[in-house]
Amino acid sequence: MPDSDFIQVKQMHGELLVSQKRQQLGCTLTTKELIFQKPHASYQIFLSDILGIIPFQLKKPAPAPEVLGESGVSPHFSTQYHRISALRMFVINRSGGFEKGVTDILVPLNERFIQHIQRCTDFIPIPTQ
Template sequence: MYQSHFIPIKRLAGYLILSQRRHNWGATLTTKELVFQRPHLSYHIFLEDVLGLVPYPFPGPHRPPNIAESWFEPNPHRNFYKLSVARLHLINRQGAFTQEATDLIIPLNDRFIQYLDQYTDLTLLP
């Protein structure tokens, strides 16, 4: 049996729009929620809790302390974004926790952003 380092999310609200998996990270978008995953850690966010999403300058050759190491992979097709949320659910091997009002710095490619624009009421600025 195949064992994944990603924690499975059993039920997702809404309809699946896009799911992307890379070596050390994953992102899933449904019509009602976002899920970002790293090995042994998942961030579960309802779209109604999203306050904003803004581009974040590429961190350069040295990883700043606020970016997860497994997400820091230079890639010209992926940009970093700062996602501000009113609430997120953190799921790790020890259990599930709720975090109020926080920011996440996440890598997203243009395709994910296009689907986010198309299926959510977020306003994308040029």
């Protein structure tokens, strides 16, 4: 991906378990870390630094279809996100990299990623409903 807007993480730790890139978001899980990528920024969190992962439901925005001629266009974005709380996170952008202390990050994660994270950590799922 030499022409990609995604910033590559040069040193990944652990064995690769799953990786996916969809439009403007990339997610990679190894046995030791979780990496989120969006254009021009990457976020690297070690699994040992994760305090918790909580489902987070975004409020649906009011539908605002755009009419182009006789066609209606309505964007569809996932409203199911997860809030990840971590002791520290490494942020890599075009200016370089830096460590951020205790932080939360909201990311759209599918059930497959959550299941893989549960297998790699000692997190205990708690029903939210």
